[in-house]
Amino acid sequence: MIVANQLSKRYPDGREAIREASFAISAGQMALITGHSGAGKTTLVKLLASIERPSAGSLLVNGQNIAALRRSAIPYLRRNFGLVFQDQKLLGDRNALDNVLLPLQIVGLPRREAIRRARAALDKVGLLSRERAMPIALSGGEQQRLAIARAVVNRPTILLADEPTGNLDAESAGEIRAIFSAFHQVGVTVVVATHDQNWIEHHPHVLRLDHGRLIA
Amino acid sequence: MNAWLSQHRAALASAFRRLWTTPLNTLLSLLVIGIALTLPGFGYVLLDNLRDLGRSASGVQQISLFLQNDASKKDIGDIESRLKQAANAQWRFVPKEEALKRLQTNEGMAEIVASLPRNPLPDAFIIEPANSEPAALEILRQEIAAWPKVAHVQLDSAWVKRFDAFLKLGKLALSMLAGIFAAGLVAVTFNTIRLQVMAQAAEIEVARMIGATDAFIRRPFYYFGALQGAFGGLLAALLVIGALRLLGGPVGDLAALYGGSFGLHSPGAGAILLLTGSGAFLGWLGAQLSVSLSLRKFD
Numbered sequence: 054m055i056v057a058n059q060l061s062k063r064y065p066d067g068r069e070a071i072r073e074a075s076f077a078i079s080a081g082q083m084a085l086i087t088g089h090s091g092a093g094k095t096t097l098v099k100l101l102a103s104i105e106r107p108s109a110g111s112l113l114v115n116g117q118n119i120a121a122l123r124r125s126a127i128p129y130l131r132r133n134f135g136l137v138f139q140d141q142k143l144l145g146d147r148n149a150l151d152n153v154l155l156p157l158q159i160v161g162l163p164r165r166e167a168i169r170r171a172r173a174a175l176d177k178v179g180l181l182s183r184e185r186a187m188p189i190a191l192s193g194g195e196q197q198r199l200a201i202a203r204a205v206v207n208r209p210t211i212l213l214a215d216e217p218t219g220n221l222d223a224e225s226a227g228e229i230r231a232i233f234s235a236f237h238q239v240g241v242t243v244v245v246a247t248h249d250q251n252w253i254e255h256h257p258h259v260l261r262l263d264h265g266r267l268i269a
Numbered sequence: 270m271n272a273w274l275s276q277h278r279a280a281l282a283s284a285f286r287r288l289w290t291t292p293l294n295t296l297l298s299l300l301v302i303g304i305a306l307t308l309p310g311f312g313y314v315l316l317d318n319l320r321d322l323g324r325s326a327s328g329v330q331q332i333s334l335f336l337q338n339d340a341s342k343k344d345i346g347d348i349e350s351r352l353k354q355a356a357n358a359q360w361r362f363v364p365k366e367e368a369l370k371r372l373q374t375n376e377g378m379a380e381i382v383a384s385l386p387r388n389p390l391p392d393a394f395i396i397e398p399a400n401s402e403p404a405a406l407e408i409l410r411q412e413i414a415a416w417p418k419v420a421h422v423q424l425d426s427a428w429v430k431r432f433d434a435f436l437k438l439g440k441l442a443l444s445m446l447a448g449i450f451a452a453g454l455v456a457v458t459f460n461t462i463r464l465q466v467m468a469q470a471a472e473i474e475v476a477r478m479i480g481a482t483d484a485f486i487r488r489p490f491y492y493f494g495a496l497q498g499a500f501g502g503l504l505a506a507l508l509v510i511g512a513l514r515l516l517g518g519p520v521g522d523l524a525a526l527y528g529g530s531f532g533l534h535s536p537g538a539g540a541i542l543l544l545t546g547s548g549a550f551l552g553w554l555g556a557q558l559s560v561s562l563s564l565r566k567f568d
Contacts, residue, residue: 102478104478125482125483128477128480128481128482128483128485129480129482130480131478131479131480132479132480134480136478136479142471142474142475142478144471144472144475145471155475155476155479156479156480158276158279159476159479159480159481159482159485160272160480161271161272161273161274161275161276162272162275163271163275164275164279203479204479207479207480
């Protein structure tokens with residue numbers, strides 16, 4: 054469960070990216086965040102993932118107020134999230150399997166078990182046969198699927214994505230949407246910042262931002 | 270506990286991998302660290318050898334006790350009793366007759382001694398204290414000089430003091446040299462780790478975003494610094510042993526020319542461990558400083 058109350062974010066340069074936003078996303082729900090460029094979508098995702106800290110208001114994730122969290126507690130909170138970025142942020146010098154292994158190494162899973170789980174995650178996104186491929190050898194859609202495999206390998210309760218279909222062709226974007234829907238259907242809370250109209254038009258739960266303000 | 274061990278194992282493996290995958294950089298860094306540790310290491314072993322040479326040099330730690338000419342056998346017995354109580358030492362009594370005989374054997378002395386109306390030499394004790402520190406020898410000398418029937422106590426303290434002062438100066442110079450080279454080693458590791466952090470900026474950024482703690486990110490760099498330093502220390506130990514082996518023969522020949530026997534001894538397992546451990550500690554320190562500064566930009 055995610056609950057924001059009068060949530061604001063002002064950057065050091067004075068720009069107010071989020072203004073007094075209040076919303077709730079239930080556990081297991083799939084919510085899309087949309088708005089024009091610079092509306093604050095990415096900032097909201099960063100606030101949810103505690104990559105940025107709120108300037109005012111409260112943000113509760115599974116009952117924990119992120120705004121009041123100690124710095125040392127943030128890494129442990131982040132392990133509850135699966136993060137997918139528009140630019141994937143894959144490690145170019147590691148193959149697909151090693152990219153997916155990284156979150157499991159962070160939590161200290163024994164290597165044999167970590168490899169088993171990483172392969173299962175790659176299988177879920179249809180990339181098991183490409184486990185030895187380097188990211189540069191993958192297509193844009195495959196890279197995004199690899200990023201999703203890395204995001205879900207730790208079995209997070211919340212999957213957060215920032216423009217996951219932003220750089221993809223229609224077919225690949227459709228595959229990515231289907232993967233997110235599949236995770237939603239098995240009970241994962243999914244929050245996606247997107248301006249993909251094909252996705253927004255058919256989705257019942259959309260948070261619309263306009264210059265940092267939540268308008269719907 | 271399993272997770273903690275697994276993370277340390279992974280960090281150690283990662284550090285070994287980094288050393289292995291950049292062999293030229295690794296070799297150059299090890300050479301720099303090895304040479305930096307070789308100089309103080311060699312100096313330490315050399316001073317140790319000199320200290321042994323000083324201890325083994327005959328006469329250095331001897332005290333000569335000369336009795337008054339009227340000292341009786343009872344007085345000699347008293348002195349022996351006092352020596353048993355006062356000094357943790359070995360001693361030898363030299364009667365005046367024996368001393369005169371020795372004097373006579375010296376070239377050109379036989380006629381002079383024969384012309385003397387009586388034996389002018391006193392009875393004496395030659396004492397070799399277990400503790401050869403100059404300060405301890407001086408205290409013992411003063412104590413013995415105050416005993417009854419003791420005419421004169423001779424200690425070649427000037428020689429001992431000079432030698433001890435030389436060793437102390439050597440130790441101080443060596444400590445300064447070690448300090449400078451230790452700072453150099455820390456700086457080398459600092460720079461190596463800084464470059465590594467820069468090269469792995471993307472990985473660090475991603476790792477942080479997906480839940481890596483500071484300890485997780487820092488650990489491989491610490492292991493890398495410590496391993497690099499430890500291998501550098503080991504290389505230094507090998508260089509010191511090699512240099513001593515090369516010098517051992519000529520030093521032995523030189524000692525033989527002076528009628529003595531002296532061999533350089535190599536550092537023991539303890540000294541090798543100390544050198545390796547020092548390298549590891551300094552490498553870890555360099556990594557710690559570098560990581561602390563370099564990771565600030567990711568906060």
